[in-house]
Amino acid sequence: MSAPIDAIEQEVERLEQDAREIEESYTEFFGQCSVEQNGLEVFWKTPPESASENQRKALHDYELWYNSARVLVSEYMSTRLTDFEALYDDFKSRLQLNISAKRGIKIVLDAQHSDFDTQRGIVNSIPARVRVEELKVRKQVSKDVSQGELDKARDLFDNGEVRAGGVIAGIALERYLLMLCQNSDSDIEYNYNDGISALAQKLYEADEIDSSPYSHLQHLATIRADCAHANEVEPDESDVRRLLEDAEDYIRGRKI
Structure with a gap:
């Protein structure tokens, strides 16, 4: 196009x-x-x-x-x-x-x-067709980029870099949620520095997601925050693994 x-x-x-x-x-x-x-x-x-x-x-x-x-x-x-x-x-x-x-x-x-x-x-009917094709392209680009980041996150996690793996997984999920905001018909106002929690809130208020994924994303945002902050206690490995797996489910369209 x-x-x-x-x-x-x-x-x-x-x-x-x-x-x-x-x-x-x-x-x-x-x-x-x-x-x-x-x-x-x-x-x-x-x-x-x-x-x-x-x-x-x-x-x-x-x-x-x-x-x-x-x-x-x-x-x-x-x-x-x-x-x-x-x-x-x-x-x-x-x-x-x-x-x-x-x-x-x-x-x-x-x-x-x-x-x-x-x-x-x-x-x-051409403009509608073009919009659909552009949407497909944006989604695919977003998935490709996010999937690449998830692969990096998984490599870090598998090599014992649990905190770093969680941070990168969170970034991949943020990219996916940004794509949903960009493609929404509700003209969602967002910033590129919005995190998982803020983006989930905006998608929920725009009726793009319901209460179940909204609550789940808020939980993932907490895990991501634990990885990003310099806490004395290392983030729980099982929580980060859950972040990795669930982020991939969202990006592949299995949860939203």
């Missing part, structure tokens, strides 16, 4: 505004069209000049809209590109009256609306 989400949203908004104008043009055009019948044959009557102007405008504006929208669809919704492209020829064919007049103006206009709505829907 190369473009910032704000820029993508602005472009999609612009395209939707253009689409509304295109819809107005072709709707007015079909409203000015009429058919005539000669025996069993049904023909489109030659549109009046004012209708032809709406037709030309709709064709011109749709071509510009389609080419701009197709770039976005190709880049950010490639799985729907074939669906998007497949509607192009029929849209233009109807607008050029290159379809049977027997179907009637209302049926033709309804089909035009349906195809264009489908294309617009694909385009308008």
Whole structure:
């Protein structure tokens, strides 16, 4: 995902505004069209000049809209590109009256609306798709970084550096909780120097976690604090092991 989400949203908004104008043009055009019948044959009557102007405008504006929208669809919704492209020829064919007049103006206009709505829907879904992909990337990066720190913490712990292992495990858990705050829809206000306890409190108040993980995280925060402070008594080895194991469970998504 190369473009910032704000820029993508602005472009999609612009395209939707253009689409509304295109819809107005072709709707007015079909409203000015009429058919005539000669025996069993049904023909489109030659549109009046004012209708032809709406037709030309709709064709011109749709071509510009389609080419701009197709770039976005190709880049950010490639799985729907074939669906998007497949509607192009029929849209233009109807607008050029290159379809049977027997179907009637209302049926033709309804089909035009349906195809264009489908294309617009694909385009308008792009920002949400981009946000989901960015969220996946941020989560994966956070997990990768935190997992690396957990590996270091476990190595320290296994080599008898219990206090240091607990500190690094706490940092890994803090990174994970920061990621949850960043990705929350609740606009959580946080600081990068917030510890486990503060981050858990903010996530709980934003309804991102319930009371059970909140209480558990507060307990882990106490173990982490025992490791970080220069206490005369060494932190309990079983508590630090629990911190290591539970931090990994959170980071791997097994607890929240």
